Amino acid sequence: MKLFAVIASMLFSTQVLAKPFVYCSEGSPTAFNPQVTTDGTSNNASAHTIYERLVDFKYGTTKIVPKLAKSWKVSKDRKTYTFTLRKGVKFHTTKYFTPTRELNADDVLFSFNRQWDKKHPYHKVSGGHYEYFTGMDMNNLITKIEKVGPYTVKIVLASPEAPFIANMAMSFMSILSKEYADQLTKKGEMEKIDNFPVGTGPFVYKKYKKDTIIRFTRNESYWGPKAKVDKLVFSITPDPSVRYQKLKTNECHLIIEPSPADLTAMKANSNLVVMQGAGLNVGYLAMNTQKKPFDNINVRRAINHALNKKSYVDAIYLGNAMVAKNPLPPTIWSYNKKVKDYAYNVKKAKSLLKKAGYPNGFETEIWTLPVTRPYNPNGKKMGEMMQADLAKIGIKVKLVTYDWPTYLKKAREGSHQLIQLGWTGDNGDPDNFLNVLLGCTGVKSGSNVARWCNKKFNDLITKAKLTTVKKSRVALYEKAQKIFKKDAPWAPIAHSIIFRAMSKNVKGYKIDPLGGDIFRTVELR
């Protein structure tokens, strides 16, 4: 709204318009249902605005707190979870749906069964692929979902699983309205459930114009403290430089992922605030321990000593990351601070290589990440720096890459020798890193690309998964990290930092370690 429109609105507008809170997002959501989406863009547009889960992450942390369930009990065998639902929770009233009842156990059963039960009438709607639900192994973990009473739901697991409650706070476990689903079934418009959302969250979906704008209004019937802003707008702006310009001209109040190149100028601008927080991620170089010469511990240690990780952080992350020493990011509980990293030491690397029987080095391949990710913004450049570092100890590296789906497929099959990869945590639980990326089951499923299966390590993380006592879990995971370091199946590279930039009049915003943007407490002053 510049010269033209400002004058025009003063001259012609017949009503005073309240300014909405404008968030400049990076893309269009693929759908408005976190059950069928996995990307952060879709999550921000639905999971954190429209929907809620039985439990949630406390804002700005990974601590689990009650949400639509006011409490839950775990049985003695740690296999049965009984959730008691909050009363008086209303679903949104929209142009296309008016609820006649409050949230109850039927809605919870509908939401979970859609993903779990292959015979459920809604299972095949929108393709029938629930990437997160199956990715977190919920389809095998849950053996029974039962309505005990109108406000009580019981979930039985196949085996004790401590991270289960953290999984329940994840976006894909959002609660949808069964009454709305029934209405759509009657009309023969079942697929609308994923694009015309009805939830219980702090904002109500109002309108979406593809690639342009998403409009929300405050949920005036919200069961808890209402959102501070009455109108919320997602202005879809894919280019980070343009987002920054829009922030400067006040067309946006908060922008996602500012370009690292703009950060210095942003920090110097007194009208703007740049917030940062440690990301829940890790970028690493994995060594295929099932292939020679990486089956040799001294070779793996030599590579750890040869890589100058600090130089990668400076050149590739432009300083917006921290050097990693553990497979867990420091934001996750049980991160072992005491673990000592392999220092950058070419001489030591050479002597270890000699000890391993490779005094003149060897030839190998590094697969470089073909996509930009927060945990590795430029795989090719990092590959070139690694190539130069390893050449110093006689290892001749050929850089290889593939298109992203092929890269992942081949990595799961174990065709690589050295491979760059990374991981962004889903639920703030250490198991989500250690078990998925380094557990023995991950070798079979392909998520453990180092194909490293250490019995001691695996026993520790399995034991930690079975107990719900946090203190015991911390001790077990700390021990596991020591074994990881000693055996060196990876060279952990970096944990990136999350940035958000906003106008100085934006208050109440916190960086979410899980990467989401949450607006319930945000206001413009």
Add this chain to the structure above:
Amino acid sequence: MLKFMAKRILDLIPTLFGISLLSFFIIRMIPGDPVLLLLGERGADPAVYEEMKKSMGLDLPIIEQYWVFLKDAFQGDLGESIISKRTVVSEFFDRFPATFELGIVALIFAVICGIPLGIVAAVKRNSFFDYFLMGGSLAGYSMPIFWWGLVLILIFSVQMGLTPVAGRMSVMFDVDTVTGFMLIDTLMPEIIKDEGFAPFFSALSHLILPAIAMGTIPLASIARMTRSSMLEVLSEDYIRTAKAKGLSVGRVIAVHALRNALIPIVTIIGLMFGSIITGAILTETIFSWPGVGKWFVASVNARDYPVIQGAVLFIATMVVIINMFVDLIYAFINPKMRS
């Protein structure tokens, strides 16, 4: 003339067939499996993979896939987007008005500025203005749109505060889509009644920078073409005769020279439509313009085969039809062409 028209229309068939063939096979040559992309980074059960591949028709031999595509396309069915699950035709027409509106405004800008500048350069041949203009048009022609768009934003939006940075309309206004053309939708009686002309001016102000960015290359081409065409005409005998008859310079240029010089300019304007559409791919990305170009880029990244095939076919058909009309107009103006 009728025979000429029939011939030109018949020429469309092999052209469109060739385009469909190229768009279909080229996208399949790009590495990347759309099923794997759709299944996400965590991978999925091989059974789910196979099922999804089958549901998308990608399990069929490639020739059979092409035959199915051709058969359906002939009936106006270009398939369904893998990502949005909506028909390609409806997805295209949701976005087409935005691109068309921007393209038309950009072309008007290019014509209104390009023709007078070309005329002046030709009349003032070898003057400072001529050199300046031709140098400027060469720069305009070679300027990367991405960079030029950002420069325009920095100068006019951030420094001078005259225009909005990006988007199609201020977030303050919630205008329902009726025709998809913002300049028309904002003039609907109910909008004017509720919000006056402010939404119209907002839409207009949002068009300025992207139209300049998109219209710069056509402007440069039109200016250069007008100059050379005018120079050719100005050296003709009949112009000398007109001048000798004592007609004013203005009349000689406007009536005698420009009318004849316009023939190749009309052709270049028609051809520019193609470059406007390809320019849309970059312009729309910079200015967050929700048109066909931005949609096309997103579809290529997602390997959304039906959308890519459909969009290429739509855009190519449009360019080919416009070129056909240009040929027909040209033939109408110049009888020599008909033979």
